[in-house]
Amino acid sequence: MTLEQFIALIGGGLIVSCQAGPDHPLRDPSTIARLARAAVLGGAPAVRCGGVGGLDDVRAVADTVPVPVIGLTKRGTSGVFITPTVDDAVRVLESGATVVAADGTRRPRPDGAPLSRTADAVHAAGGLLMADVATLADGVAAAEAGADLIATTLSGYTPDSPQQDGPDLALVAALAAELPSARIVAEGRYHHPEQVRAALDAGATAVVVGTAITDPVWITRSFAAATRP
Template identity: 55%
Template sequence: MTTQDLADALRGRLIVSCQAPPGDPMCETSTLVRLAGAAAAGGGAAVRADGPEVVAAIRDAVDLPVIGLWKDGDVTRVRITPTVRHAVAIAEAGAAVVAADATDRPRPDGSSFAELVEAVHAAGARVMADVSTLAEGVRAAGQGADFVSTTLSGYVPGTPEQDGPDLALVAALAAAVDVPVVAEGRISTPEQAAEALALGAHSVVVGTAITAPTALTARFVAGLPPL
């Protein structure tokens, strides 16, 4: 599938993030594969998944493109595919797209984002730049990213914390870059997803609201009156 074919397949569609944090009962490869299968059965256009083992297992079991990443390290630092080694491993596991942190923070291996992009392209995959600001997105597109995603808005020091998706960033990026913009982060309703597309998003990623029963259960429990 060419880059254009992939972009066409994702245009206006839902990408389902099938991930679970360490220690969560859902954090098991076969469980995540079943989640990906359910996402496909429900009409999802692609799956976002974490780690080489999970990426490879989903690729083999589900007939959808996999957007792979590798979370490694402390949440206060670059941890979404933090090094070139991580990125190439995800590409070699079969990801059609490798998602990587493209913020302006230093990478632990000293590499630049442009070097990561070059290595992933050489491995035959595309790159999704996970950014937190407009400037980061513009820079990542200029460094060869095939997609730019709002994944890290609100999760990086210095960016405003929000309860909902950063739709202003979605709109700003859509107006500023020539590559497809993916809306991701705190999208919890179909209405929010549709609004992101109306503001210029090429695709929408939803995770917790679909694939995180532990977090959803905790949300309901917290909303009940005290005993």
């Protein structure tokens, strides 16, 4: 799938992230695949998955849904751990993903390779690269490295990015202004529909929502909090 074809599918849309941590009740590839199918029935034009579930989740979802899969794998919990190496990126594609999501910050990667090498490997294998960034400088560097899409996923998770409860709409707007030809994907702490609309109005091509849609533990806690005085 070309970038133009992918953008035609997701442009102005809601991408749903279907992931679950190691101790979560939903931590099972077949369960994640059912979540993805439900998200597609609800109108998601693409699904993001993998994470802790890694390649097994990517395969399960890619085999289940008729929409493009944005896949990733995680190694560890600190530093660069989202699809951290060139080899990881290729394996994600081989597992059925159309797009590989990888850490796109300027931090050193475990294999010592620059992000551009991951971009080259993904493109050579016929895929697209989504760079998860934390700051405007990260986004500019990722675009220069050849990333097809720039996502705000890591804002708030690095020391040089703002620590806040809600989504980083300012970063979406800054990336859209600085990189007018880039495709910006808003992701990270989008918990309300009005935030999704705000991100699109700020210049995002599409918005990724995960926890607020696919984590019943978080959703239940949010409602339960309203019962307390």
